[in-house]
Amino acid sequence: MAAEADAPATVRLAFPPEARLLGTIRLVVGIVARKAGMGEEGIEDLKVAVSETCAVAVGDLNRAGVPDPIEVDLVEAVDRFGIEVRDRAPAVAADPAAADGEVDDRELGLALVGALVDDLKTSALEGGGNRTSFWLRRGPQEPGGLGVRPSDPLGDPDRDLPPPLT
Amino acid sequence: MDLDLNVRKEGDHSVLEVAGEIDVYTAPKLREQLIELVSDGSYHIVVDLEKVDFLDSTGLGVLVGGLKRVRNHDGSLQLVCTQEKILKIFRITGLTKVFPIHSSVADAIAAPAE
Numbered sequence: 001m002a003a004e005a006d007a008p009a010t011v012r013l014a015f016p017p018e019a020r021l022l023g024t025i026r027l028v029v030g031i032v033a034r035k036a037g038m039g040e041e042g043i044e045d046l047k048v049a050v051s052e053t054c055a056v057a058v059g060d061l062n063r064a065g066v067p068d069p070i071e072v073d074l075v076e077a078v079d080r081f082g083i084e085v086r087d088r089a090p091a092v093a094a095d096p097a098a099a100d101g102e103v104d105d106r107e108l109g110l111a112l113v114g115a116l117v118d119d120l121k122t123s124a125l126e127g128g129g130n131r132t133s134f135w136l137r138r139g140p141q142e143p144g145g146l147g148v149r150p151s152d153p154l155g156d157p158d159r160d161l162p163p164p165l166t
Numbered sequence: 167m168d169l170d171l172n173v174r175k176e177g178d179h180s181v182l183e184v185a186g187e188i189d190v191y192t193a194p195k196l197r198e199q200l201i202e203l204v205s206d207g208s209y210h211i212v213v214d215l216e217k218v219d220f221l222d223s224t225g226l227g228v229l230v231g232g233l234k235r236v237r238n239h240d241g242s243l244q245l246v247c248t249q250e251k252i253l254k255i256f257r258i259t260g261l262t263k264v265f266p267i268h269s270s271v272a273d274a275i276a277a278p279a280e
Contacts, residue, residue, distance in 0.1 A: 019189070019190045019191035020191050022189050022190065022191060023187055023189070023191070023220075026187075026220065041251070044251045044254075047220065048220075048222060048255065051189060051220070051222055052222055052223060055189065055190040055222065055223075055224065058190070059190070104227075105190070105223045105224045105226075105227045106223075108223040108226060108227065108259060109222065109223035109224075111259070112222075112223055112255065112258060112259060115258045116258070
């Protein structure tokens with residue numbers, strides 16, 4: 001039982017690829033991150049990062065006509081907060097809306113995520129799809145919340161996020 | 167999640183007050199409003215972001231699109247924002263060099279068009 005108590009706390013969300021639900025995802029991320037002891041600036045950064053990542057997934061899935069849900073893992077570790085977003089979108093061309101005389105939202109969004117969070121990683125899922133993960137460390141002004149433990153039970157600060165359910 | 171838009175005239179300027187969250191779902195509403203303003207001949211626009219709770223890259227894209235449209239008519243698009251979380255998005259993306267950002271609508275209206 002002790003090992004279970006020391007395991008990272010993970011909240012797993014799944015939602016259909018509908019842009020109207022992004023606000024709900026941000027809301028949940030904000031609540032979970034606050035409960036995990038993240039500071040206000042970190043919470044806002046996480047909300048932007050997860051929203052941008054999920055928006056890319058929603059766009060890709062809709063253009064491909066794939067209704068599969070997007071999965072989001074929120075992982076609370078000792079000194080940081082991690083998020084992993086997984087979708088089943090096939091590789092698709094750039095958003096044609098970017099040709100509307102405006103900037104390429106997709107590229108801008110991903111650049112924004114990269115600037116806001118730590119350890120941004122993207123990879124292809126086996127069988128098709130994308131996995132995007134990132135962490136945000138607690139700053140010195142963020143003393144931690146309910147889930148903070150004195151030492152990292154997993155030891156390796158560079159470990160990957162837990163694998164998704166299959 | 168809503169995005170509320172309110173337009174008023176102040177002299178030569180149209181002031182577009184935005185309240186709520188600007189993301190990929192709501193940004194089209196803002197885009198349509200900006201297009202409508204320019205179509206109606208409003209080429210000097212102040213976008214007041216003081217009541218915006220969230221802004222993502224889609225919203226930035228819409229604002230850049232609005233700026234291009236008014237510049238096609240030698241107009242201006244100025245922003246009002248004092249919220250650090252929103253200003254941070256502009257700074258990270260380098261758009262503080264593109265948009266004049268003011269601390270009040272009065273300052274934005276008083277500023278010379280760039």
